[in-house]
Amino acid sequence: MEDFRRIYLRLCKEGGVEPQEGVVAQLQESRSAQGSRLDLSGQSLSADTCSVLAKAFHKDIVFTEVSLSDCMLSEEGALCFYCSQGNNLRSSGAEVLGQLLAQNKTLRRLVLEWNALGVWDEAFSLFCSGLVSNCALTQLDLRNNQINHHGASVLALALKRNSTLEVLDLRWNNIGLLGGRSMLEALQNNKSIVQLEMAGNNIPSDTLKALEQATGHNSDRRSTLRESRSRTQVLSKEIQTLKEEKGRQVTSHSRTADTTGQSTSSQIxxxxxxxxxxxxxxxSLTAKLQMTEAALALSEQKNQNMGxxxxxxxxEKEGQREQHSKERKKEHEVQSDGSFTFKCRSVPPIESSHSCCGQVLAEHPHLKQKTLHSISFCVDSSEQQEHVSSLEEKLRSVRSSLQEVQLHCSQQKQTISELQAKNSQQSIEMDGLRRRIEELQQELCCKDQEKVAEVSRVRVELQEQIGHLQAERTAQGALKEKISALERELKVLSSNHREALLDKESEMSSMLEKLRLKEAEIHRIREDEANRASYLQSAVLSYIHGSPLGHHSSLQK
Incomplete structure (x- = not known):
């Protein structure tokens, strides 16, 4: 509030205008009241003050309502505010207001009561032209503007081309019967006006009733259209919601199926x-088994060779034993002959007994040959014994190697059995994995079937919803057809009413003519009766004056 007062005083100082005390006082009161309404009614504002206030209002963000009623504004001052009520706007003001309406796109309500816009026909025509171009104004108050039937016809032409004006107040003008007919004809084309005030315009009651019926039909049409729009919006929102919900469901199902398929494929x-x-x-185990079998075959071959x-x-040992036994038999035979006893096991070494043998051979020459034979036999037997011991050593080594080979064979057999057990276990696990893969594939097929079934169900539901919406649309089409039928009936009724009104007017004019003729005849008859009465009175008076009774009465006087 204080900022607006400072701006007003600063603009007055800059423009060289003396601030009005009433305006400053009202600004002070508004600041103390902390309100958003500025009441300047009855302040007699000058044009300069109006210009300064208009500039201040351009920068104001506080006041939401300004009252300028009965301020005795001139046309220049009123046009600074684009208003208003009770300020006697005339021709130039009407022209500027028409320009304002043609250019303004935000004004919703315009109150112009108690002015004189209808006095000048050309200026009011320009005002109506601006009203035709305006597409934002919804309420127009033209009470007490001296609008005649010509101005009403121009306003009716403007209303035929205007589709946004809803409330029009034309009370207390001078529209008359012709203006009422023009407004009724305009309402046949205008479907936006739902409230029309026409009281105090010398319009017949049947015309007023027809205007009320037309505005009532417009109101019903507006409510029906509003209801149909609201239903359409609700249905479109429901359709959009259903589409979004079904889309989310399909997306979630597809995502679930994709996730399941991905998880299944990853598991597979x-x-x-x-x-x-x-x-x-x-x-690898098979290769190892083959290698082990090959090693086992080699071991068996080696074992067979060793065997x-x-x-x-x-x-050979048996042969040597037999030969040794034969030699022993021969030795026993030699000992039985008594030549000498020679024990193979107790034979001394050749080097130690060489001298003794020489002496014996020298003493007994006949035993030389037998001795030589025995010595050679002993040497052979010792060599055979060494060979047998070496063979026994080889046999022991062969037996140990055979045992090792058998142990290795048993280990290889155990390894083979373990590998076979592992192979059987691996085959069992492979069978289980194959069964698991088949189960997962079956589950994936089931998921695909469920997805297809869900998609088909969603499609069926969407088709049902679309069917319901189409039914609603057909119902709306039926309502529109009903509205059009009602409009046609209204047009027919209005035309019939217009024809009846014209007939009534013709009858009224004929009755008025007859009444005028009757009144003229009555006036003539009255004049004739008056003349006759005057003639009779004069005759009676002349008779009375001419009779002896009249003469006697005159003498008495």
């Missing part, structure tokens, strides 16, 4: 990788 991939790993492990060698050694 993992199982396939595990299966490949198991296959590679089985292949053959052992059998040969045994055969």
């Amino acid at each position: 991939g993992q199982l396939q990788e595990a299966l490949n790993e198991r296959k590679s492990a089985v292949n 053959e060698l052992l059998s040969r050694l045994k055969a």
Whole structure:
């Protein structure tokens, strides 16, 4: 408030205008009241003050309502505010207001009561032209503006082309019967006016009733259209909501199916990788098994060779034993002959007994040959004994190697059995993985079928919703057809009413003519009766004056 007062005083100082005390006092009161309404009614504002206030209002963000009623504004001052009520606006003001309406896109309500806009027909025509171009004004108050039937016809032409004005107040003008007919004809084309005040315009009651019916039809049409628009908006919102919901459901189902498919494919991939790993492990185990079988075959071959060698050694040992037994038999035979006793096991070494043998051979020459034979036999037997011991050593080594080979064979067999057990376990696991893959594939097929079923169900629901909406649309179409039928009926009724009104007017004019003729005849008859009465009175008076009774009365006087 204080800022507005300062701006007003500063603009007055800059424009060289003396601030009005009433305006300053009202600004002070508004500041103390902390309100958003500025009441300047009855202040007799000058044009300069109006100009300064208009400039101040351009920068104001506080006041939401300004009252300028009965301020005795001139046309220049009133046009500074684009208003107003009770300020006697005339021709130039009407022209400027028409320009304002043609250019303004925000004004919704305009009150112009108690002015004189209808006095000048050309200025009021310009005002109506601006009203035609305006597409924002919804309420117009033209009470007490001296609008005649010509101004009403111009305003009716403007209303035919205007589609935004809803409330029009034309009370207390001089529109008359012709202006009422023009307004009624305009309402046949204008469907936006829902309230029209025409009281105090010398319009017949039947015309007023027809105007009320037309505005009532417009109001019903407006309410029906508003209801249909609201229903359409609600239905469109419901359709949009259903579409969004179904889209979200389809998206969620598709995402779920995609996620399930991805997880299933990843599981299948993992199982396939595990299966490949198991296959590679089985292949490696198979290779190891083959290598082990080959090693086992080699070991068996070696064992067989060792067995053959052992059998040969045994055969040689048996042969040596037989030969040794034969030699012992021969030795016993030699001992039985008594030549000398020679024990193979107690034979001294050749180097130590060389001298003794020489003496014996020298003493007994006949035993030389037998001795030589015995010595050679002992040497052979010692060599055979060494060979047997070496063979026994070889046999022991062969037996130990055979035992090792058998142990290795048993280990290889155990390894083979373990590998076979692992192979069987791997095959069982592979069968389980195959069954799991088949189950996952079946589950994926079921998910796909469920997805297809859900999508089909959603489509069916959408089709049902679309069917309901189409039914609603057909119902709206039926309502529109009903509205158009009512409009046609209204046009027919209005035309019939117009024809009846014209007939009534013609009858009224004929009755008025007859009444005028009757009044003239009555006036003539009255004049004739008056003349006759005057003639009779004069005759009676002349008779009375001419009779003896009249003469006697005159003498008495």
